[in-house]
Amino acid sequence: MTLRVSFPSGEGGALSCSLGGQCRNPFLPTLPCRDDLLLEREGFGADPGRAAPGPYLLAGMVLRSTDILTQTPQGLYCPLGDFHIDPVRPVRRALITHGHSDHARSGHGSVLATRETLRIMGVRYGEDFAGSTQVAALGETLRLGDVAVRFTPAGHVLGSAQISIEAGGTRIVVSGDYKRAADPTCLPYEVVPCDVFITEATFGLPVFRHPDTRAEVRKLLASVALFPERAHIVGAYALGKAQRLMALLREEGFDRPIHLHGAMEKLTAYYKSEGIPLGDTPKVVAAERAKLAGAIVICPPSAIQDVWSRRFPDPVACFASGWMRVRARARQKGVELPLVVSDHSDWDDLCRTILETGAGEVWVTHGQEDALVHWCRTRGIAARPLHMLGYGDEGEDTASPSSTEDQAGSGS
Ligand SMILES: [Zn+2]
Ligand SMILES: [Zn+2]
Numbered sequence: 001m002t003l004r005v006s007f008p009s010g011e012g013g014a015l016s017c018s019l020g021g022q023c024r025n026p027f028l029p030t031l032p033c034r035d036d037l038l039l040e041r042e043g044f045g046a047d048p049g050r051a052a053p054g055p056y057l058l059a060g061m062v063l064r065s066t067d068i069l070t071q072t073p074q075g076l077y078c079p080l081g082d083f084h085i086d087p088v089r090p091v092r093r094a095l096i097t098h099g100h101s102d103h104a105r106s107g108h109g110s111v112l113a114t115r116e117t118l119r120i121m122g123v124r125y126g127e128d129f130a131g132s133t134q135v136a137a138l139g140e141t142l143r144l145g146d147v148a149v150r151f152t153p154a155g156h157v158l159g160s161a162q163i164s165i166e167a168g169g170t171r172i173v174v175s176g177d178y179k180r181a182a183d184p185t186c187l188p189y190e191v192v193p194c195d196v197f198i199t200e201a202t203f204g205l206p207v208f209r210h211p212d213t214r215a216e217v218r219k220l221l222a223s224v225a226l227f228p229e230r231a232h233i234v235g236a237y238a239l240g241k242a243q244r245l246m247a248l249l250r251e252e253g254f255d256r257p258i259h260l261h262g263a264m265e266k267l268t269a270y271y272k273s274e275g276i277p278l279g280d281t282p283k284v285v286a287a288e289r290a291k292l293a294g295a296i297v298i299c300p301p302s303a304i305q306d307v308w309s310r311r312f313p314d315p316v317a318c319f320a321s322g323w324m325r326v327r328a329r330a331r332q333k334g335v336e337l338p339l340v341v342s343d344h345s346d347w348d349d350l351c352r353t354i355l356e357t358g359a360g361e362v363w364v365t366h367g368q369e370d371a372l373v374h375w376c377r378t379r380g381i382a383a384r385p386l387h388m389l390g391y392g393d394e395g396e397d398t399a400s401p402s403s404t405e406d407q408a409g410s411g412s
Pocket of ligand 1: 100102103176177200391392
């Protein structure tokens with residue numbers, strides 16, 4: 001086996017092969033060794049940390065997207081860089097898109113994520129949530145093994161990022177969860193042009209069109225004005241949705257205290273420590289619940305139906321979720337005032353984003369996959385559903401009301 005490997009910047013030493021010292025096939029374990037393979041890598045400047053790897057020039061061989069990213073029981077895996085993205089089980093090296101519990105789990109050997117995501121994981125799981133951690137600075141290119149990796153804002157919750165992986169001139173973007181609607185608590189989504197775009201499809205049906213979020217928040221304020229003797233108990237996911245709601249209420253001029261269920265406290269304190277102005281947010285004290293006529297109280301979705309909320313004066317059950325578009329869901333949950341506020345893209349934004357990335361290939365990870373796959377194909381974009389398990393099960397239909405997934409889960 002003789003394989004000529006040429007590295008202008010002299011980094012050939014990084015490559016190895018289990019077949020012996022002679023073989024320099026860097027695409028193990030996904031590609032077979034071939035003795036007619038001429039491999040050259042160009043484009044490394046004096047500062048490999050800054051320069052993206054140039055294309056691999058493969059004589060007679062094309063690097064397929066599935067050689068760069070493959071599906072494993074743990075989640076998406078990049079063999080060239082030896083890491084998983086948002087793995088659902090403990091792995092040696094994990095790259096995490098954002099802090100929601102279905103994407104960010106504890107117990108990995110090492111975690112690479114944005115500073116905010118690492119802090120959120122620390123708040124939720126304790127500081128020893130991983131063997132080691134590394135901060136990914138937004139917009140900076142990192143080299144991991146034979147791929148270049150870059151984190152870019154996803155607009156989903158504080159610290160959320162898309163992860164792009166580049167090798168052999170092919171760029172794959174794993175978007176995690178994302179939205180295009182404005183959110184005062186996190187950086188806006190940035191379109192990253194790519195060859196393969198991996199998208200969620202939580203609201204991947206044409207029936208899902210989210211209304212203007214501010215109008216929904218005004219509905220809540222109108223109800224508070226109309227019923228000054230009643231307490232408004234608003235169910236919202238503890239990470240992201242709750243803080244976005246508080247920020248929006250402040251932007252609409254609501255300056256009274258916003259009362260919090262204990263489950264919202266730590267993450268809200270963390271958001272405030274990042275300089276996000278949420279105003280006065282006292283924790284609800286059991287003995288004082290009866291005095292909160294006219295107040296807005298934010299709690300986990302499960303708490304709006306529980307005994308906890310019945311102690312408030314004539315409570316109005318509200319729920320802030322993209323699912324509130326579905327009236328039956330609101331009724332089933334006993335929600336009197338549904339607020340359609342989502343941290344995910346609606347159908348139009350999913351389609352628009354796919355087109356804006358210019359991707360020729362789309363993989364759909366979780367949610368309503370089939371309609372989006374079909375839509376892509378009708379537009380001449382190759383698409384496939386990944387049917388990945390373990391994502392998006394944050395308690396709309398599946399989790400029990402008291403589970404932590406529901407309380408701190410991934411916020412639809
Ligand atoms: Zn998700
Ligand atoms: Zn999420």
